[in-house]
Amino acid sequence: MRTNEKIISAGVEPIERVTQEITYREAIVAALREEMRRDPKTLIMGEDIGESGGPFKTCHGLYEEFGAERVRDTPIAETGFVGAALGLALTGYRPIVEIMFADFLGVCFDQIANSIAKHRFMSGGRVKTPIVIRALGGAGLRFGAQHSQTAESWLLSVPGIKIICPSDPEQAYLMLKAAIRDDNPVLVLEHKALLSMKGPAPIGIDDVTMPSGPRVLRPGRHATIVASLAMVRKALAAAESLSAEGIEAEVIDIQVLRPLNVAPISDSVRRTNILVTVEEQAPTGGWSSDVVADVVSQAFDYLDAPPARITLPDHPLPYSPHLEDALIPSAERIAATVKSLL
């Protein structure tokens, strides 16, 4: 095990920069490791993240490298350790916390919504609160109603916190690094069903910036599909199958929920004239409501059909695989929805 002194003296120890195929999980670990090497004021706290490396192994190897002080196992007490992150941030540290299941954000909602999101503002902008809250959410693993939510909508209505949601290893890596360097609170919503997803990531890159909005993953001229997290892959699969039928769908990863920047989506719709959103959440109060409202405001005259929102039903998710699979939006459903609007 390395001591803190060694880490500090290692400083920004050169890491071989190379684009390599890694998993979403490895991308998270790499981002954490590199940023913790880069800044000795960073530390991570969470449940079973120390020697165990995290229930989803998203902190694998960090305890061995940085030690128990900077990779800190906490009691099962989200209000306690998320609140402690604010105290650390106010006094010069850059805490990262892992929320084992995004569903548990409900436990510490007050600390996030009333304390972390407002403390700098209430001080008149005189304090800094660099805090990263990583939360692993999402359905498809048969975890039932209390361990399957993406929690994308929960903090959408709370100003004072940035919200990002990476959909592939590259963005998991780049956006988490940018979030850790950000001087503001950032909620990083990760998806459990993506942890084993492989993809290229520019490991070792030092020049990272927080994205200002959505990114186009696949260009197209007949329809715009906007999706988040695990729904992005479904949207890409739908676009692939539509392409075989001569329909070119543009696929956009929303990726930054707060501040929400709908302008690039409106630009896309001005070219495609069709909008479909795909969200792994109940239909009420999610980001797609805002996207549709803003696109209608910004590009009303360009729409050839009413925008369509594909979401989970307005009830909690059931456990049975037979039921869960039927309720999570599928590539087939997305493709069929696009075709119904053309």
Next chain:
Amino acid sequence: MTKPAPGTGSASNKAAAALSIEDRIGLYRTMTLIREFEEQVQRSYLEGLVHGTTHLCNGQEAVCAGVAKALREDDYVSYTYRGHGQCLARGMDLEAAFAELFGRETGVCGGIGGSMHLTDIDLGLIGAFGIVGAGLPVAVGAGLSAQLARRRQVSVCFFGDGAVNIGAFHEAMNMAQVWKLPVIFVCENNLYGEFSHILHTTPYEDLVIRASGYSMQSELVDGNDVLAVYDAAAPAVARARDGQGPTFIECKTYRHRGHSRTDPAKYRDSAEVEAWLKRDPISLYRADLRAAGLMSDVGAEDVAAEARSLVKAAADRAAAAPWPSQTQDFMATMFVQ
């Protein structure tokens, strides 16, 4: 490790005995300044200068003054919406405090925080929390920061009796003890959580019992006796600096006024109020100083007159300060750009 018995810490050290005459009179000055500040807040409220609501700490001055005396400049302090006293005891600028309460540009938070959120990071005043109990986990984080930085700082957290029944209290107490953090939990037990008597919400009046559930050192003190508060705080702070972990200090006290501006506190028995008014912390301490030959009644009146004059002048200047700009960059206030 022996399990500490409730309220049997080391206050018997009588740290106050070592205080200089200047320090003792300084404590009187601090309490008097807080009292005069709160009285002026009351007057300013009636004049329409203070808006919304405000929570006065008249009657509880000995707690903030006594604890503050035990601290260093680089220590961290967190508190609640009833936090004017803690801020003044740490030396917050009077005019900046009034201007904040008046919602003016020159307020310590630019008029954006208000009475419930006076904050001044340069004084270690890391935050006033408007949600009951919410400050405790944050104080634990500041304590963890102090432990990691190895600068022998402490984190002091003030809260009321109402806070001991919310989950954040439990999580914070447990974390502070399990990590042996330099945190001093100061419970200002004024017997009422908002409008409810403590026995309507809690099975007992002596909250110091709670500390034993966490194997935490604890003290039960007369919160209206400033030297008793200091006697409890000073050894607790010394232990925390030495890496010996947190302490829970329960200070029995009483607020002279209602919970907030709109509360006439009619739920309190008049005999109870009278009894506590007779135990006013400033009067009690004045009598102590007089008996010790350290301050005459005339000297005490001079201190009060000076405080009144400082407070009045600061309030007048704050009242003349401009409103904050309506076209300021609020996004830059919310986020570091």
